[in-house]
Structures are given as structure tokens and as C-alpha cells.
Amino acid sequence: MLAILKEKKGPGVTLKEVPVSETPKGEVKVKVIYASICGTDVGIYDWTPWVAEKLTPPIIIGHEVVGEIIEINGQAPRLKKGDIVSSETHIFDNTCYQCRINNRHICENVQFFGYGRNGGFSEYATIPIHTTWKNDSRIPLEAMSVQExxxxxxxxxxxxxxxxxxxxxxxxxxxxxxxxxxxxxxxxxxxxxxxxxxxxxxxxxxxxxxxxxxxxxxxxxxxxxxxxxxxxxxxxxxxxxxxxxxxxxxxxxxxxxxxxxxxxxxxxxxxxxxxxVFGRRIWETWYQTSDLLISGKIDLRKIITHRFKLAEFEKAMGVMKSGECGKIMLIP
Ligand SMILES: [Zn+2]
Ligand SMILES: [Zn+2]
Structure with missing residues (x-):
């Protein structure tokens, strides 16, 4: 599959064919439908000190995604094949002090989807079951990727x-x-x-x-x-x-x-x-966000200004850096 990788420390990324990975225990595999570029991805591209601290290459980058579940490896009572899901970026461990007092988004051992581990700027991605969010089908598909x-x-x-x-x-x-x-x-x-x-x-x-x-x-x-x-x-x-x-x-x-x-x-x-504020409250914010999108009170398509194929990532990053854009979508 085609993927955008941070292959080594330093600026830039690599566009490359890589094997589709096995679905690890406790994760789902999705076929990525849309991904969107975040300011953090620009930091990853430029290799800012904040990123250098958190990212150990090589990994597939990208954390704003929507995809269809094609495989589940483990117990996932709320999920099934064919579900259209997104990933919470902050992968919490569910065991530390902050997780236990309902502050999972600021987990003491937080890992980041797409910059602490493999993400979703690729044709297929795997997401931990416990950070997978099942989307309501009334939400426009593109908007599902832009929920972060x-x-x-x-x-x-x-x-x-x-x-x-x-x-x-x-x-x-x-x-x-x-x-x-x-x-x-x-x-x-x-x-x-x-x-x-x-x-x-x-x-x-x-x-x-x-x-x-x-x-x-x-x-x-x-x-x-x-x-x-x-x-x-x-x-x-x-x-x-x-x-x-x-x-x-x-x-x-x-x-x-x-x-x-x-x-x-x-x-x-x-x-x-x-x-x-460091991210979204898990899962309260997701429910609030869903309500805004389902009711149509907010239409995220209004801020989507560009769409590129995944293979055109460098071009998309150029537009992103120019600042002459709203949200930029990638289509694997
Ligand atoms: Zn982000
Ligand atoms: Zn925790």
C-alpha cells in the first residue's frame, strides 16, 4: 500500500509502497477513506523540537482519518466490520492516575496516533479498539475525518x-x-x-x-x-x-x-x-462534536478548501505551508 512515512529524523517525509501490516491484538484494521492534514503534521514535516521529542522514526504519519473497519483482532463489543470509524489521537493506557480520574486525554503515558506510532496517511491503518470512535452515519463522510x-x-x-x-x-x-x-x-x-x-x-x-x-x-x-x-x-x-x-x-x-x-x-x-486545553475530553467531547455535526449546526465542509490524492502529499504540504487554505483532505 501507499503510505507517507517519517523514515528518519530531520525535515521531510517519504512517499513509499509498504506492506499492509498485520492487525495487532486489540486493534482494528481500517481501509482509509479520507485523511486530513493537521498543523501537527507540518511540525512533523519540519521536524520541530516538540516533534523530535515524541516521534521515533520510522512511522507512518497522519492522525486525522476516517475509514471502514475490515478486520477486528480482539474483543470489540461496540464495533463490527463495515463500521465507519475515526481514531482518537491521544491513545490512553486506561490505568494511570489521570485515566482513573476521567482525564484520559491527558493520560500520563499517552501515545500519539500518527506521531508516537503508525497513523493513517496510508491506504490501510490499524487503530487500538479502545481509541476507535464509531461515527454516526448522518455525519458527512469528509467531516468525520475533521473531527479533531x-x-x-x-x-x-x-x-x-x-x-x-x-x-x-x-x-x-x-x-x-x-x-x-x-x-x-x-x-x-x-x-x-x-x-x-x-x-x-x-x-x-x-x-x-x-x-x-x-x-x-x-x-x-x-x-x-x-x-x-x-x-x-x-x-x-x-x-x-x-x-x-x-x-x-x-x-x-x-x-x-x-x-x-x-x-x-x-x-x-x-x-x-x-x-x-490539550486535546479533547474522551469521550464527552466526541459526543458533543457528534451532536453539532448530526444536527447540522456545524458543517465542517465549509472549512475544507483543498482535496489531494495521497500520492500528491508534497503538493498538499506546500499549500498547507502557504497558509492559503482551510482544511486539506487527502484521498488514499
Ligand atoms: Zn492534529
Ligand atoms: Zn493513562
Whole structure:
């Protein structure tokens, strides 16, 4: 089968024919129908320090997938052949302290599908039974692959508590775009998006953001009840602190590539609360995400802007890096 591999440490990936692996005990094998490229995959491609810490080559990359189960090796009472499933990215061990207190997404021994072990940028993939999510057939097939950015934003917006609040979304990549859509559905009074790229601002406006800004003008400092930092840019943290109202809340989601400097005094003087989000709550967020997709309150196809064959991965990565895109789909 064709697969995208991180064959060795360092930048780049390899497109290669590899044998279809056996289905390990406790896993299902799926025929991948769609996969989508995530910001993390760009980090994997570029070999950022964060990735270098977590990824030991060689592995098949890719963690946002939807596929059809063709084989089950083990007890899986909730699954059967032919089911259309997605994978939770955070593979939890179900035994550590955090797992036992219902924090499986921040498992102490978490492994990552597609960067800690083989993922799904390939024609076939295997997924642990306990991290396999069976999709509701009413959800559009392409959207099933894009549940990670939506789920992450559902978790961000739920934690923020946005009903009746003025919300700033910093960074309008797929997760930021999803966060804006979720904030509107969850009753935010105003959702403002911030991004340097015109392409992303246009897309945000199309999908329902009330306003979009290239930079935050000083007159808007101290006016946002909730600020969601989804960009991971090192210079946006100070802007987030400036943007937040006194006693406002900041949700940290984007992971900066370098250490960040900011004015600690602003945080204290404004009595700002900062909370962070690392992925989706398992499985609460998945149920919330499903409800949004089944009801049609959110249509993820609105943020899908490009589709490529798996063999065109390099081209897809080029578009991804240009920033002139929303979500990019791969078709094995
Ligand atoms: Zn991801
Ligand atoms: Zn655990």
C-alpha cells in the first residue's frame, strides 16, 4: 500500500509502497477513506523540537482519518466490520492516575496516533479498539475525518464558557475557524477573529465570524470577556493579555515553538484567568462534536478548501505551508 512515512529524523517525509501490516491484538484494521492534514503534521514535516521529542522514526504519519473497519483482532463489543470509524489521537493506557480520574486525554503515558506510532496517511491503518470512535452515519463522510480540530475547539469553547460573551479567536487555522463556529452555536454575543492572512480572514467571515481583524487596535484592548489563543505565535500571548477584559479569561491552545515573554503584571493587575486545553475530553467531547455535526449546526465542509490524492502529499504540504487554505483532505 501507499503510505507517507517519517523514515528518519530531520525535515521531510517519504512517499513509499509498504506492506499492509498485520492487525495487532486489540486493534482494528481500517481501509482509509479520507485523511486530513493537521498543523501537527507540518511540525512533523519540519521536524520541530516538540516533534523530535515524541516521534521515533520510522512511522507512518497522519492522525486525522476516517475509514471502514475490515478486520477486528480482539474483543470489540461496540464495533463490527463495515463500521465507519475515526481514531482518537491521544491513545490512553486506561490505568494511570489521570485515566482513573476521567482525564484520559491527558493520560500520563499517552501515545500519539500518527506521531508516537503508525497513523493513517496510508491506504490501510490499524487503530487500538479502545481509541476507535464509531461515527454516526448522518455525519458527512469528509467531516468525520475533521473531527479533531472541531473537537479541540468544542473543548476550548466549553472550558471558556462563552454564552452572552464577547469572544476573540486568535489564529484562524482550522481549529480557530472551528472555535469561531462553535462559539456562535454556544451563544457568544460577538465572535471576532484575528489573523494576519487575508485568505483566512475571508474564510472566517464566510463561515459566520461577526468581525475579522488583521491586528488588534488599541481601542479594543480590555474589551474581550474570552480570548482563545489558537495560533501558537510567540507574540500573540501579550496581545491576548491586552485584549482580555479585567477578570477576563484566556484559553491557551496553540503551542508556541519557542519560549514566550510577556508582562506578568498585566495578568495580575487585570486578575485574568488562564486555562489550557490539550486535546479533547474522551469521550464527552466526541459526543458533543457528534451532536453539532448530526444536527447540522456545524458543517465542517465549509472549512475544507483543498482535496489531494495521497500520492500528491508534497503538493498538499506546500499549500498547507502557504497558509492559503482551510482544511486539506487527502484521498488514499
Ligand atoms: Zn492534529
Ligand atoms: Zn493513562
Amino acid at each position: 480540530p472541531l473537537g479541540n475547539s468544542v473543548n476550548v469553547i466549553t472550558k471558556a464558557g462563552v454564552a452572552g460573551k464577547k469572544v476573540l479567536i486568535m489564529g484562524l487555522g482550522p481549529t480557530g475557524l472551528c472555535a469561531g463556529m462553535v462559539a456562535k452555536v454556544y451563544g457568544a454575543s460577538e465572535v471576532v477573529g484575528l489573523n494576519r492572512r487575508e485568505y483566512r480572514r475571508k474564510l472566517a467571515k464566510q463561515i459566520g465570524f461577526d468581525r475579522v481583524l488583521e491586528t488588534l487596535p488599541e481601542k479594543e484592548y480590555g474589551t474581550f470577556d474570552v480570548v482563545c489563543e489558537m495560533s501558537g505565535n510567540i507574540d500573540t500571548i501579550q496581545i491576548a493579555l491586552n485584549a482580555a477584559r479585567i477578570a477576563g479569561k484566556i484559553i491557551a491552545f496553540g503551542t508556541p515553538k519557542k519560549n514566550v515573554e510577556f508582562d506578568w503584571g498585566v495578568l495580575i493587575n487585570k486578575e485574568i484567568t488562564i486555562e489550557s
